[in-house]
Amino acid sequence: MIESLRTVTNDGMTRVGRSIVNSLHDQLAAHIDQGVIPPYQYSYPPRSTYRPLDEGAWDVHDVWARDLETYQVPELNLYLHVPFCRYKCGFCNLYTVISTDEDLYDAYTNALCTQLRDHAEIIQARRLRTVYIGGGTPALLSTRHFEQIFRTLGEIYPNWRSTVEEVAVEATPDSIVADPDGFGRLLELGLTRANIGIQSLVPGEIREAGRGQAGEDVIRRAVALVQERGLPDLSTDLIMGFAGQTPETWRHSVDELARLGPTTISTYFLTVRPDAWFSKTGAYQYMWKPELYDRYDYARQVFTEHGYVQEGSVRYKKPGRGGYVQKVLTFHGVPLLGLGVGARSYTSVLDYMTGSVKPSTAEVADYITRVREHRLRPTTGFALTPEEIVRKRLVLDSFDLDLSELDRFGLDKIAGEVGAVLDAAESNGLVRRVGPRRIQLTPKGFKYRDILSWMFYSDHVKSLDRAYYEELHRANARARKNMGTPVRITGIGGGRDGA
Numbered sequence: 226m227i228e229s230l231r232t233v234t235n236d237g238m239t240r241v242g243r244s245i246v247n248s249l250h251d252q253l254a255a256h257i258d259q260g261v262i263p264p265y266q267y268s269y270p271p272r273s274t275y276r277p278l279d280e281g282a283w284d285v286h287d288v289w290a291r292d293l294e295t296y297q298v299p300e301l302n303l304y305l306h307v308p309f310c311r312y313k314c315g316f317c318n319l320y321t322v323i324s325t326d327e328d329l330y331d332a333y334t335n336a337l338c339t340q341l342r343d344h345a346e347i348i349q350a351r352r353l354r355t356v357y358i359g360g361g362t363p364a365l366l367s368t369r370h371f372e373q374i375f376r377t378l379g380e381i382y383p384n385w386r387s388t389v390e391e392v393a394v395e396a397t398p399d400s401i402v403a404d405p406d407g408f409g410r411l412l413e414l415g416l417t418r419a420n421i422g423i424q425s426l427v428p429g430e431i432r433e434a435g436r437g438q439a440g441e442d443v444i445r446r447a448v449a450l451v452q453e454r455g456l457p458d459l460s461t462d463l464i465m466g467f468a469g470q471t472p473e474t475w476r477h478s479v480d481e482l483a484r485l486g487p488t489t490i491s492t493y494f495l496t497v498r499p500d501a502w503f504s505k506t507g508a509y510q511y512m513w514k515p516e517l518y519d520r521y522d523y524a525r526q527v528f529t530e531h532g533y534v535q536e537g538s539v540r541y542k543k544p545g546r547g548g549y550v551q552k553v554l555t556f557h558g559v560p561l562l563g564l565g566v567g568a569r570s571y572t573s574v575l576d577y578m579t580g581s582v583k584p585s586t587a588e589v590a591d592y593i594t595r596v597r598e599h600r601l602r603p604t605t606g607f608a609l610t611p612e613e614i615v616r617k618r619l620v621l622d623s624f625d626l627d628l629s630e631l632d633r634f635g636l637d638k639i640a641g642e643v644g645a646v647l648d649a650a651e652s653n654g655l656v657r658r659v660g661p662r663r664i665q666l667t668p669k670g671f672k673y674r675d676i677l678s679w680m681f682y683s684d685h686v687k688s689l690d691r692a693y694y695e696e697l698h699r700a701n702a703r704a705r706k707n708m709g710t711p712v713r714i715t716g717i718g719g720g721r722d723g724a
Contacts, residue, residue: 249649249680256676256717257653260515262494263716265539266678267552269620270576270613272569273715274689275605283575283603289347292560292572301351302551305337305374306565307363308584311397314422315435316464318501320567320584321361333565333589334370336596338377340564343599345381347562353382354559355391355551359420364396368410375414386415391458391550393418398439398447405450418458418489418549421447426478430467435502448485458547459487465520466495468508475520483531488547490533491540492524499697499704499714500583507707511714521672537624538674556621558630566592570603573614577606611635612683619643619681623674628662646680679716690715 264271293299309330310321341348356378358371378385392415401408401421408419423444424434431440439447451459463478482490494517497509504511525535533541542548555561555571563570566589569578579601580588595601609617614634618626628636636643647664650656655670655677666674682690691714698704698711 249645250652253649253653253655253676253680257673260518261676261713261717262513262515262517263675263679264496265493266620266675268569268571268576269617269678269682270607270686271690272578273693274607274686275576275578276607276689278577278603278606280602283577283606285344285603286347288572288574288577288603289350289560289562291574293350295573296558296560299351300354300554300559301348302355302554302559302561303348303353303357304551304561304563304568305341305356305358305363306563306568307333307337307358307360307366308565308567308589309333309360309365310362311365311399312435313502314424315433315502315506316495316497318498319361320580322584322586322589324586325365327367329589330366330370332593334366334373336593337565338373339596339599340601341374341377342381343596343601344562344564348382351560353385353388354554356385356389356393357391357551358394360395362397362400363394364400364404364408368407371411371414389415391418392416393420393458393460393551395420395422397422397436398444401447401450402443405454408450409454412454412456416456418460419451419456420460420462421451421487423461423482424464425467425470425474426481427470427474430470430474430478433467433469434464445485448487452486458489460489460491460547460549461485461487462491462493463524464493464495465517465524466513468506472520472523476523479524479527483527486531488543489536489540489549490528490542492521493539494521499694499701499711504698504701504708505703510708511711518672525672535668535671538671556624558618558622573609575603575606575608577603579604607689612639613686615639615643616681616683616686620678623656623664623666623670623677625665626663628664643681646677650677676717682716687716 306320308321309324311323311325313321313323358374394411394416396408396419398421422436424436425431426441426444428441431444448459448461461482463482465475494513495509497503497511503509525541528541529535532543533547534544536542536548536553540549551561558573560573561569561571563578566580567578567584569576580592592601611634615631615636616639618631647656650670651658653669654667655673656664657667659665670677694714695711698708698714
């Protein structure tokens with residue numbers, strides 16, 4: 226991308242000519258001025274870039290052995306996916322299926338525990354740092370299911386309660402209110418963090434999200450129950466951009482949640498995808514409204530005034546109590562082993578998942594059968610090159626990053642491009658340099674972090690991402706009718722996204 230006018234500076238970064246830097250500065254400034262809002266960057270390469278893997282081409286144990294050789298970081302995050310939900314939220318495009326079948330829950334839990342045992346050597350070779358049970362709505366499982374999971378984990382990693390810093394589970398407010406004693410048992414089993422999806426504290430917006438079963442009164446009862454039982458870290462979230470949301474209703478949700486005082490709060494810009502219900506309603510577009518950044522500013526002001534500190538671009542925490550350890554460690558490059566149908570694993574060799582990117586009850590049943598017969602294999606994924614390893618850290622971990630950590634992966638190969646982007650970010654007030662080669666995001670950088678992260682994407686990843694979502698759009702007749710040409714269906718720059 227940037228081939229000429231390069232010079233090497235004292236900090237070891239390759240810089241490029243002033244005209245190119247000025248061009249990137251102006252491009253970044255224009256994105257900020259236009260209020261462009263790319264999707265939240267929580268993984269790289271994103272799931273949309275995964276493609277079918279040749280059958281038998283990848284052996285899981287070989288992948289993880291190579292990861293250990295590459296990174297030499299004997300640490301591990303463990304993610305266990307439970308895909309079941311009672312209902313599907315309008316904005317959701319995650320791997321979930323609607324089911325309340327207890328027999329299916331039993332069979333799935335058995336399969337998950339079998340898969341844990343099949344990965345025992347991988348887990349035992351590393352220091353286990355976090356355990357996250359996500360979904361879906363894992364809280365739909367019974368206490369006996371969680372006991373079985375934790376008992377199995379103890380069989381293969383007896384000291385896990387001593388080494389693990391965070392044991393987390395996702396839940397809905399109504400699942401907690403329906404079974405408070407079951408939630409209390411999770412605390413006895415070692416739960417330290419619960420993610421409770423709230424999205425809004427305005428009744429109309431809660432219904433718009435498709436969560437009528439969890440009205441404002443249910444949300445308040447759930448928060449009170451969790452706090453009364455002494456959960457160390459209660460994590461909640463709000464979403465900016467629902468149809469009918471106004472600056473006034475947003476301020477109401479922010480103010481009320483700050484008063485409720487959970488230890489962790491996340492605020493997300495609404496992302497509309499072709500495989501989510503919102504794409505079919507006619508009330509949304511793929512691109513967001515630039516004025517949503519004003520809502521970001523209001524939330525940041527209120528939460529910091531209430532004693533929260535900003536941990537990431539979307540997340541605020543009570544110092545010493547809140548936070549999201551697994552996400553922070555994953556951003557830092559600690560690998561993640563994902564078990565369960567639709568779960569993703571992140572290594573330095575291959576990011577992969579078992580199952581397709583399109584969930585179904587038939588695929589859940591196939592997962593259970595394949596695990597029982599010990600023939601489950603990665604089915605879709607993205608093979609990482611050294612360049613993509615470098616880009617992954619830049620995309621995810623620019624909050625506070627020592628660039629020297631990337632030298633052994635070949636940062637020098639794309640140093641001109643990286644240096645130019647960082648210079649543009651610095652001149653726009655998004656990044657500051659600390660010490661010889663450390664970069665940190667400024668408060669403005671936190672705000673526009675997803676714009677900056679997108680600028681580190683490789684052209685290959687951008688192309689795969691766009692192709693995936695444009696194909697979903699073409700297959701979605703109602704989305705085509707309501708939303709027309711998919712402008713900015715993915716991120717920024719290139720193709721029909723514009724500059």
